[in-house]
Amino acid sequence: MVGMARRIAVRKILTATAALRSAYTVSLASLLLSAAGLALYTWRPSGVVLMESFVWLVEAMSFGGLALAFKVAASRTIVYRARYEILRIESLAVLLAALASLAVSLAAATRNLFHDSSGPTPLLLAAYPLASGAASYLLERLSLRSLDRAGIDMVAVRMIAKKLGLDTVFEVSGGLAVVASNMIGTVLPEKAAVAAMSVYVAYSLLGAAREAAMHLVGVVPRSEYLSTFSKVEAVLRRYSRHQRIRRLRVESYGTFREVELWLEAPPDMTLGEAHREAMRIARLLVHEIPEILRALVVLVPERGREAPRSPRRGSGRAAARPATGSGRSSRPPEAPLQRGRPPRRSGASGPGGVGAGTPPPP
Structure with a gap:
């Protein structure tokens, strides 16, 4: 069973690697568009x-x-x-990419805002940012399609699609600002558009960098935790009769997750039954949820219920002893209890006594 779960995890990693091929397409297209822009700048700054x-x-x-x-x-x-911690390199790469994009975007925007320009950008050059916006939109659709085809919410591909969506707004706004500047005869629309786009891009990239940093240290954002929780609940409703979740801990490896699930079960289950049921549920979680690579399932007794207990041997002898004498005990009086030591309970104690089946809640 462990080998089967490991083979499923390997298949998931290979599927994610195939889905990331869209990143190579985006990288090649970006390199070609960058070369075209530099050529246009040398021709007309x-x-x-x-x-x-x-x-x-x-x-x-x-x-x-x-x-x-x-x-x-x-x-x-x-x-x-089993060394899944290496997958956190993906989050590190996303973090560095977001910070580098943020630095270059802010530097270029600052230069464009405070650089003295003799006049508006020629109208012919407005075709470059408009065409770049169309290319960003097409590449974003390509990335999202590869994400849907893989069936795994990859952090890297999602970051690429988000960045391309921001670039679409950035580039189309720049092209329209160039057209407006040529119609009015001043560079103010270009500078205003660049300032607004810079604030928008900086805010969005800082959010992407923060999310990547959380994945890097293993912390799952609240939205993704709730998504994982709902998926685990759906699997339990479909395949298991134990559906009361006591605790769910989720650790992030970037795209993938590791979960620790505590489920409430009847206290009269044997250790063998609990072990087999926990292994079955763990295998189902790995098989049914694409983001989960490893799962640890623990079955704990339900709250408010106890397993039946057999009476103690001493209490049974005391109950069966016949009464003798006139009612006055001939035994010497008991010694006073020591300070700080509670009295010992008999075997017929009520709920919560010695041998109670429900452990304290974690």
Whole structure:
């Protein structure tokens, strides 16, 4: 059973590696568009064109490095089998890509805002940011389609799609600002558009960097935790009669997850039955939820219920002893109890006594 779960995990990693091929396509297209922008800038200098070409260059390097990092991490994980911590390289690559894109975007925007320009960008050059916006939209659709085809919510591909969606707004707004500047005869629309786009892109990239940093240290964002919780609940409702979750702990490896699930079960289950049921549920979680690579399931007794207990031997003898004498005991009086020591309970104690089956809640 353990070998089967490991084979399922390896298949998931290979599926994710195949889904990340879209990152190579995005990287190659970004490199070509960056070269086209630099060629246009050497022919007719323009701050909008230069900023756009730099953004494409950063995307080419970031996405290419991200895809390469995940490929190396996946191959090392398969070689070393259970060392899934190597997959956190993906989150590190996403974090570096987001910070690099943020730095270049802010630097280019600052240069465009405070650089003195003799006049608006030529109207012919507005075709470059508009065409870049169309290319970003098509590449975003390609990334989302590969994500849907794989069936795994990959952090890297989701970050690429989010960045391309931001670039679409960034580039189309820049092209429209160039057209407006030529119609009005001033560079103010270009500068205003660049300032607004810079704030929007910076806010979005900081959010992506924060999420990647949380995945890097193993912390799952609340939205993803709730998503994992709902998927676990759905699997339990479908395949198991034990559906009361006592605790769910989720650890992130970037795209993939490791879960620790505590389920409430009847206290009269034997250890063998509990072990077999826990193994069955763990295998179902790994098989049914694409993001889960490993699962640990613990069955704990239900709250408020106890397993039946047999009476103690001493209490049975005391109950069967016939009464003798006139009612006055001939035994000497008991010694006073020592300070701080509670009296001993008899075997017929009520709930919560010695041998209670329900452990304290964790």
